[in-house]
Amino acid sequence: MTVFLPLIESDHEPLLTSLARIGPIALPLSHSLPSTLPPDTYILIDNTQPFVLEDAVSLLDNGASKLIAPLSWAKELIEVISSDRLLLLLDVGNISAVSDKVRNAVSGVLLKTPSIDLDLIASISKFFSGSSVYVLSTPSTSPTVSLIRGLLGIGAIAVIPSSQLTTGPSSPTQLNIADGFIAPIVSDRPDGLFPTVVCSETGHSLGLVYSSPESVKESILTGKGVYQSRKHGLWRKGETSGATQDVVAIRLDCDSDSLEFTVRQHGAGFCHLNRQSCFGAARGLPALENTLRSRFESAPEGSYTNRLFNDPELLRSKIMEEADELCRADNKQDIAFEAADLLYFALTKCISAGVGISQIEASLDKKARRVTRRTGNAKPQWSKAAPPPPPAKAIVAEDAPIRMRSYNLVTVSTDERAALLRRPVLKSDEMINKVKPIVEQVRAGGDAALLELTAKFDKVKLESTVLLPPFSPETMQVDPQVGEAISTAYANIRKFHEAQADGTTLTVETMPGVVCSRFARPIARVGLYVPGGTAILPSTALMLGIPAQVAGCKDIVIATPPRQDGSISPEVMYVANLVGASAVLKAGGAQAVAALAYGTESVPKVDKIFGPGNQWVTAAKMLVQNDTDALVSIDMPAGPSEVLVIADHTANPAFVAADLLSQAEHGVDSQVVLVAVNLDAEKLAAIEKEVDVQAHALSRVDIVRVSIGKSVIVKVESVEEAFRFSNDYAPEHLIIHLQDAHDTVAFVENAGSVFVGPFSPESCGDYASGTNHTLPTNGYARQFSGVNTQSFQKHITSQEITQTGLQKLGPVVATLADCEGLEAHANAVRIRLRD
Known part of the structure; x- marks a missing residue:
C-alpha cells in the first residue's frame, strides 16, 4: 500500500535512499535523472515538454515503473503503452477535457490543485473509479499526518515535494518521512505494536516480529533492521550477535495493520538458532545459493565445486551441456531434472561473479518493464539453416493454425534428407545412468523400495503393489458397451495370434542316419508393461496378454501405473482377467521394470519383459537385459509412437488428416510424416485444412498442437520415390492411400505394420483387427518384428544320430x-x- 508519493526535487536527492525504502517516488523529467533509477520510480512529465514517443518508451525501457504524463502526451501514449504503466497529469479544473477513451486507458491520475478540497477530490475519485488518484497541492499545502490520513480515507494519495520532507523532527513546514509513512498504521493489539513479517530479498519468510512507531522510524532513517521487543524495548537486529540486516523495503499491508520488511541478512541468519529462517531450513534456490556461497568461501581443494569455481572453461562447458540436455528433455520428469542441473551450474557462475538470486530477479523485473522487445531470434551460432524437424517441444500459439512443415524431396540436399529421417535423439547412456539408482534401489530394497518409489513417482501411497487372482469383481466393472468391444477385439486378436503359434516339430534328415529337429516351448514367466500416462491403454494389455496366453506362458504379470486413488483402470483389470494374468503390479516407470526383472517379496520375477513406455521405461529395460544377474530379455527397444502416410491424388483429405491425428494425439513427441506423391497445392491445402479443423475438435488438442507443429510433409514425384523414403524411415505404422494400394505393398521393405487402402485406418490395428500394435519404433523396423505369438516362445533344436x-x-x-x-x-x- 502506498501511503504518500514523494516528488523529488533536484536539490533534495539525499532523501532518495530513505524514501525508496518505503514505496514509489516521483522524479520530474525536467531535472537530470540518476543513471540508475531506484525501484518503483514514476517519471513526471510537465506540459512544457514536447512530445517525443521514443523518449517516453526509452524512460520505461530504462527502468521507470510508470509515466505521469499530461493530457497531450497521454492521447498519443495510450496507443503504445499499457494502462498499468501510465498515469494522467491533470489540473483539477480540466476534468471535463478527459475523454472516456483516455480515462479507460490509464491506471490513475495525478491532480494538481490550488487547495485540497476533500469533497471535490472524492467526486473526482468516483469519475476515475478503479484507478489510483494522487493529489499535489499548488501552491503547496503544508503536509501533515492528518492530511495524509484524510486523503487515504477517500481513496486518494498525497503527493509531497521533497522540500517539505525531512529526516529530522516534523515541523509546521516539513514532515518527517517516517511520521508520514506510519500515519495510517493502526494496531488492534493492547500494546499498540504492529505484527511485522521479515522476508529475504527473494520473498522467502525469515520470521515474525513486532514493530513500534519508534522502531519503524529508525529502520527507515538508518536502513538497518530495528524492531520492538515485547520485553526489552527497541531491538536493533544483530547489535550483539553480528547478524545484522540492511533494510531493502518496508511495505504496509492492504488494511494498514501489519508490515513487511524486506531485508538483506548478514551473519548466521535471522533466527536465534543460527538458521536463515525461524520457520526451518531454507529450501530450493535460496538453499542452493547459501550452499554455493559457503563453498565459494571454503570449498576443499580439489573438490568438484572448487574446480567449478576455479576453472571457467569447465563451468562454461557444464552450462552448455546442461542447456542442451534441457532442450532435449521431453517430459515433465526429465525437464524438471535437467532444469535443476542447469540452474545449479548457472547459479555457480553467478555466485563466482558476486551475483545473487535477488540481483537476477531485479534484472528480470527490469526486463519485464521494457516496452520495446527484441525479435527473439536465436544468434547464428545457435540456429541451423538445415530443415531438420523442429525440437520436441515446439511452441505453437493457441490461435495459430495447426499445421505441418513442408519439404520437397526433389530440392533438399543429402544432409537435409538425412535430417528428415532422423528421430529425436535418445541418449541411452545418460538415461541408463539416471535409471540405474532406481533399479538398484528396487533390487536391494524389494517391496519397501517399490512402495517408496511408487509414492515418489506415481504420487500414490499404497500398502501393497500387487493384485493376485481371483480379482475382485468391483475392480473390473466396465461399461457394457466397452466390455462387448473388448470381447470382439479379444476374439479377433486371439484368432490371428493362434494362427501364428508354432505347435509343430520341424524334422529334417540332413544325411542318412542324422535327423535334426526344432520345436517350440513357451517362455515360462513374462512381464507385460502397460503404460498409464496420458491415456488409458487396455488395448496394450490385449496386445501383450493374448499372445502370451496363446503361447501358453505359465505366469503373466501385468505392470501398470496406479491411478491417483491407488486403483488400476477397470478396463485394464477386465483384460487382465480375460488373458489369465497371474498378477497385476501397481507400479510404473523404471521401478516397475526393476521389480519384474529381479522380483521382490511379492512381485514374481519374469524371464522376458514386453511393452512400450517412456524413456525411463526403455532405459530400464535396456539396463536389466544386460545384467547377467537379472537373466531377463526384452521385446525390443521402444520410442515415441510414429506414423508415415503415403498419399496420392486419389486420397480423401479427411481420411488422411484423421490418420495423421490419430497418431499425433499419443504425445507431444509423436512422430508424424505425410509423404505426398505428386500432390498439387490445392490437394495439399485441403489436407492441411482438414488437419487444422479436426485437431481443434479434439479434447487432446494441446498435445496435437505440439506434435503436429513439429511433423513434416515430404513432397515426392513418384510412388517409387515415396517407398524409398518410407523404407529408409522404417516407420512403426505405414498407411497407404494410393491408387491400387494393394499392389504397392510389394514395395514395402521396412515397417512395423501396414494399413492398405482408404478403409484401413491405423486405429483398427491398434485395437481390434487382429494384428498386434506393439511395434518397433525409431527406425528399428529395419531389424525387428512387432510382437507376435512367437515372441512368447523359444525354439529348441535337437538331433538324433x-x-x-x-x-x-x-x-x-x-x-x-x-x-x-x-x-x-x-x-x-x-x-x-x-x-
Missing part, C-alpha cells in the same frame, strides 16, 4: 575339431567310432 549316421558324419566332425585344436571334441567322436 544312428550308428550308421555317426560312421559317416563322425570323421567330418573329428577333422573340423582337429582343425580348431579342440582335442576333446574330436575324442568324443573317435571313442564312439572305435567302439
Whole structure:
C-alpha cells in the first residue's frame, strides 16, 4: 500500500535512499535523472515538454515503473503503452477535457490543485473509479499526518515535494518521512505494536516480529533492521550477535495493520538458532545459493565445486551441456531434472561473479518493464539453416493454425534428407545412468523400495503393489458397451495370434542316419508393461496378454501405473482377467521394470519383459537385459509412437488428416510424416485444412498442437520415390492411400505394420483387427518384428544320430575339431567310432 508519493526535487536527492525504502517516488523529467533509477520510480512529465514517443518508451525501457504524463502526451501514449504503466497529469479544473477513451486507458491520475478540497477530490475519485488518484497541492499545502490520513480515507494519495520532507523532527513546514509513512498504521493489539513479517530479498519468510512507531522510524532513517521487543524495548537486529540486516523495503499491508520488511541478512541468519529462517531450513534456490556461497568461501581443494569455481572453461562447458540436455528433455520428469542441473551450474557462475538470486530477479523485473522487445531470434551460432524437424517441444500459439512443415524431396540436399529421417535423439547412456539408482534401489530394497518409489513417482501411497487372482469383481466393472468391444477385439486378436503359434516339430534328415529337429516351448514367466500416462491403454494389455496366453506362458504379470486413488483402470483389470494374468503390479516407470526383472517379496520375477513406455521405461529395460544377474530379455527397444502416410491424388483429405491425428494425439513427441506423391497445392491445402479443423475438435488438442507443429510433409514425384523414403524411415505404422494400394505393398521393405487402402485406418490395428500394435519404433523396423505369438516362445533344436549316421558324419566332425585344436571334441567322436 502506498501511503504518500514523494516528488523529488533536484536539490533534495539525499532523501532518495530513505524514501525508496518505503514505496514509489516521483522524479520530474525536467531535472537530470540518476543513471540508475531506484525501484518503483514514476517519471513526471510537465506540459512544457514536447512530445517525443521514443523518449517516453526509452524512460520505461530504462527502468521507470510508470509515466505521469499530461493530457497531450497521454492521447498519443495510450496507443503504445499499457494502462498499468501510465498515469494522467491533470489540473483539477480540466476534468471535463478527459475523454472516456483516455480515462479507460490509464491506471490513475495525478491532480494538481490550488487547495485540497476533500469533497471535490472524492467526486473526482468516483469519475476515475478503479484507478489510483494522487493529489499535489499548488501552491503547496503544508503536509501533515492528518492530511495524509484524510486523503487515504477517500481513496486518494498525497503527493509531497521533497522540500517539505525531512529526516529530522516534523515541523509546521516539513514532515518527517517516517511520521508520514506510519500515519495510517493502526494496531488492534493492547500494546499498540504492529505484527511485522521479515522476508529475504527473494520473498522467502525469515520470521515474525513486532514493530513500534519508534522502531519503524529508525529502520527507515538508518536502513538497518530495528524492531520492538515485547520485553526489552527497541531491538536493533544483530547489535550483539553480528547478524545484522540492511533494510531493502518496508511495505504496509492492504488494511494498514501489519508490515513487511524486506531485508538483506548478514551473519548466521535471522533466527536465534543460527538458521536463515525461524520457520526451518531454507529450501530450493535460496538453499542452493547459501550452499554455493559457503563453498565459494571454503570449498576443499580439489573438490568438484572448487574446480567449478576455479576453472571457467569447465563451468562454461557444464552450462552448455546442461542447456542442451534441457532442450532435449521431453517430459515433465526429465525437464524438471535437467532444469535443476542447469540452474545449479548457472547459479555457480553467478555466485563466482558476486551475483545473487535477488540481483537476477531485479534484472528480470527490469526486463519485464521494457516496452520495446527484441525479435527473439536465436544468434547464428545457435540456429541451423538445415530443415531438420523442429525440437520436441515446439511452441505453437493457441490461435495459430495447426499445421505441418513442408519439404520437397526433389530440392533438399543429402544432409537435409538425412535430417528428415532422423528421430529425436535418445541418449541411452545418460538415461541408463539416471535409471540405474532406481533399479538398484528396487533390487536391494524389494517391496519397501517399490512402495517408496511408487509414492515418489506415481504420487500414490499404497500398502501393497500387487493384485493376485481371483480379482475382485468391483475392480473390473466396465461399461457394457466397452466390455462387448473388448470381447470382439479379444476374439479377433486371439484368432490371428493362434494362427501364428508354432505347435509343430520341424524334422529334417540332413544325411542318412542324422535327423535334426526344432520345436517350440513357451517362455515360462513374462512381464507385460502397460503404460498409464496420458491415456488409458487396455488395448496394450490385449496386445501383450493374448499372445502370451496363446503361447501358453505359465505366469503373466501385468505392470501398470496406479491411478491417483491407488486403483488400476477397470478396463485394464477386465483384460487382465480375460488373458489369465497371474498378477497385476501397481507400479510404473523404471521401478516397475526393476521389480519384474529381479522380483521382490511379492512381485514374481519374469524371464522376458514386453511393452512400450517412456524413456525411463526403455532405459530400464535396456539396463536389466544386460545384467547377467537379472537373466531377463526384452521385446525390443521402444520410442515415441510414429506414423508415415503415403498419399496420392486419389486420397480423401479427411481420411488422411484423421490418420495423421490419430497418431499425433499419443504425445507431444509423436512422430508424424505425410509423404505426398505428386500432390498439387490445392490437394495439399485441403489436407492441411482438414488437419487444422479436426485437431481443434479434439479434447487432446494441446498435445496435437505440439506434435503436429513439429511433423513434416515430404513432397515426392513418384510412388517409387515415396517407398524409398518410407523404407529408409522404417516407420512403426505405414498407411497407404494410393491408387491400387494393394499392389504397392510389394514395395514395402521396412515397417512395423501396414494399413492398405482408404478403409484401413491405423486405429483398427491398434485395437481390434487382429494384428498386434506393439511395434518397433525409431527406425528399428529395419531389424525387428512387432510382437507376435512367437515372441512368447523359444525354439529348441535337437538331433538324433544312428550308428550308421555317426560312421559317416563322425570323421567330418573329428577333422573340423582337429582343425580348431579342440582335442576333446574330436575324442568324443573317435571313442564312439572305435567302439
